[in-house]
Amino acid sequence: MADSTSQRQAGPAWRVLLDRARTTLWPPHAPDHIPSPGLTPEQDRLRRLDRTRDLLEQTRAALIGGGWTGGAWFAVDAGGGRTRPVSTAEAFDLVSSGAQVGATCVVGAILRLAENPDTAASIEDAWHCVDELHEAVHERLGHGSFPPGRIYPHEQRRDHLRVVTGWNDEPGRRVEDVIDVVDRAIARTMIAACS
Numbered sequence: 690m691a692d693s694t695s696q697r698q699a700g701p702a703w704r705v706l707l708d709r710a711r712t713t714l715w716p717p718h719a720p721d722h723i724p725s726p727g728l729t730p731e732q733d734r735l736r737r738l739d740r741t742r743d744l745l746e747q748t749r750a751a752l753i754g755g756g757w758t759g760g761a762w763f764a765v766d767a768g769g770g771r772t773r774p775v776s777t778a779e780a781f782d783l784v785s786s787g788a789q790v791g792a793t794c795v796v797g798a799i800l801r802l803a804e805n806p807d808t809a810a811s812i813e814d815a816w817h818c819v820d821e822l823h824e825a826v827h828e829r830l831g832h833g834s835f836p837p838g839r840i841y842p843h844e845q846r847r848d849h850l851r852v853v854t855g856w857n858d859e860p861g862r863r864v865e866d867v868i869d870v871v872d873r874a875i876a877r878t879m880i881a882a883c884s
Contacts, residue, residue, distance in 0.1 A: 738881055739882065740811075741817040741818055744818050745821065745871055745878065747810070748795065748798045749872070752867060755790070755793060756792030757794065757864040758772070759794060759862050761797075762780040762796060763792070766791055772791040783801075795857050803815040816846050822853045824837070829869065829870055834877075837878055837880065838878070
């Protein structure tokens with residue numbers, strides 16, 4: 690019985706180790722997303738899906754490499770090897786600054802990437818990511834979801850943001866749950882691009 694427990698604990702540890710090695714040896718490539726004039730609606734849809742998938746993959750790498758937190762957008766070093774969640778006021782300062790954060794929630798990771806001038810992501814891409822994460826949460830809960838790549842009104846997107854943030858912050862949430870939802874959202878964009 691003890692062997693099976695240690696084997697179950699070793700599985701996620703190996704996955705984290707392999708993900709860290711992958712991002713260290715093959716850092717994510719920031720794609721060139723300069724929109725071309727005269728795109729057809731289908732080409733524009735595929736471009737949006739590609740940008741959304743790229744930002745979701747960068748978010749996944751940020752969560753694995755930098756750590757995940759619940760209950761706040763960011764956690765910062767509190768000294769003595771501990772971290773503390775930041776207040777809302779502090780979080781707004783950390784979104785666009787180059788300051789180091791110890792861990793991020795899924796929404797915090799997306800926002801930092803969208804505000805980072807070294808990435809090709811935009812705020813519009815961040816909203817598309819939130820939409821896909823919202824649908825992925827519904828799929829994970831066993832509910833139906835809308836097709837990938839759908840464009841929602843801003844009011845509905847704010848609701849999606851609240852749902853994703855609330856889901857991220859639920860007590861008992863684990864980093865594996867969050868990575869699973871991000872992977873589902875990535876898969877949604879890939880499947881939509883192929884159909």
